[in-house]
Structure formats: structure tokens, C-alpha cells
Amino acid sequence: MKTFFKIVLAVLAILLIAMFVIGKPYHYEKSIVINAPLEKVYAQASSMKAFNQWNPWMNLDPNLKVTYTGNSGQAGDRYCWVGNDEVGEGCHEITALVPNQKVATKMLFKKPFESDATSDLLFSTEGNATKVTWNMDCELDYPMNLMKLFMDGQMDKSYGDGLQKLKEISEK
Numbered sequence: 001m002k003t004f005f006k007i008v009l010a011v012l013a014i015l016l017i018a019m020f021v022i023g024k025p026y027h028y029e030k031s032i033v034i035n036a037p038l039e040k041v042y043a044q045a046s047s048m049k050a051f052n053q054w055n056p057w058m059n060l061d062p063n064l065k066v067t068y069t070g071n072s073g074q075a076g077d078r079y080c081w082v083g084n085d086e087v088g089e090g091c092h093e094i095t096a097l098v099p100n101q102k103v104a105t106k107m108l109f110k111k112p113f114e115s116d117a118t119s120d121l122l123f124s125t126e127g128n129a130t131k132v133t134w135n136m137d138c139e140l141d142y143p144m145n146l147m148k149l150f151m152d153g154q155m156d157k158s159y160g161d162g163l164q165k166l167k168e169i170s171e172k
Helices: 002-022 038-043 144-170
Strands: 025-034 065-069 078-082 089-098 102-111 115-126 129-139
Touching: 025 144, 038 115, 038 129, 038 144, 129 144
Parallel strands: none
Antiparallel strands: 025 129, 065 078, 078 089, 089 102, 102 115, 115 129
16 A cells, blocks of 8 residues: 555656646647648638638537627637537637738637637748648646647647648638
């Protein structure tokens, strides 16, 4: 029994140390090259309704409830969602637009836990194609920051699926 408690204490100590070593900031980004003109690709991301045509999280709940507010394609363009446990609840808003270069957004998550993040879509030309880089930045409070150990894999799948769908839509 003493050995069991020593193991439990050792694991807890390692997690506690890891929590502080890992830190709170989290950054993720993924890029794709799309064989379509810059203006066409940018148009697929410069409004929340267009973004949601390839947003990978929109397909996780067939009964997802989405409401749009603000002026489409302008700062303040926003959608809020309420969904199942997989998608939770929150809002996503365009905070700034630099035509054919950048769409900056802020996400406010309400469920399954409260947090916020910023995300940018960056556009540049590569020959006759368009490079899109999608990034996200947030801070995860202790002990939630331990999730960072597993987030890259999930983010890679989600962002990869979304960017692939953006590519398919844009190359039509």
C-alpha cells in the first residue's frame, strides 16, 4: 500500500512540475497551397457565413444551432453556436480584415469550459496559387494547460480537414 501511495505522489509531482514547465500560452498553425486566385480564396473566408462552409467543427453536430449578427464581411461579423458536447457553445467574430491578406478573429467559448482565443487566416500568393495559413493563439490556465500535450494532434486533424475543404471549394 505504501508503494501505491508513493507512485501516486510521484505522478502528481510530475504533473505539477509539467504544468508549470509547459506554461499557459498555446500557438498552433497549419498551411495549405490552393490552386486558385488569391481573391477567390479570400472570399471563402472573409465572412462568417463563407467560413462556415468549410469550418471543420460545423459537421460535428447535425443539430447545431447557429445565429449570425453584424454585417457580413466586416469587422463585427459574428456567429454564435450551441451544440452537443463535442462542439459546446460560444461565439466567433471577425475583429479585423485586411483585404486579400488577413482575416483576424476572436473566439469566446462558453461550454464545455470558458476560454477565449484569437485566430488569423493569412493569405499570400505563391505563383498562380494561394497559400493560406490558419493559426490560433490562446492561454490555458493551470491545470487546463496540460491539455496542450494532446492538442496538436487534434488541431492538426481539424485544421487539416478545414483547409482541405477550403481548397476543394476554392478550386471548383
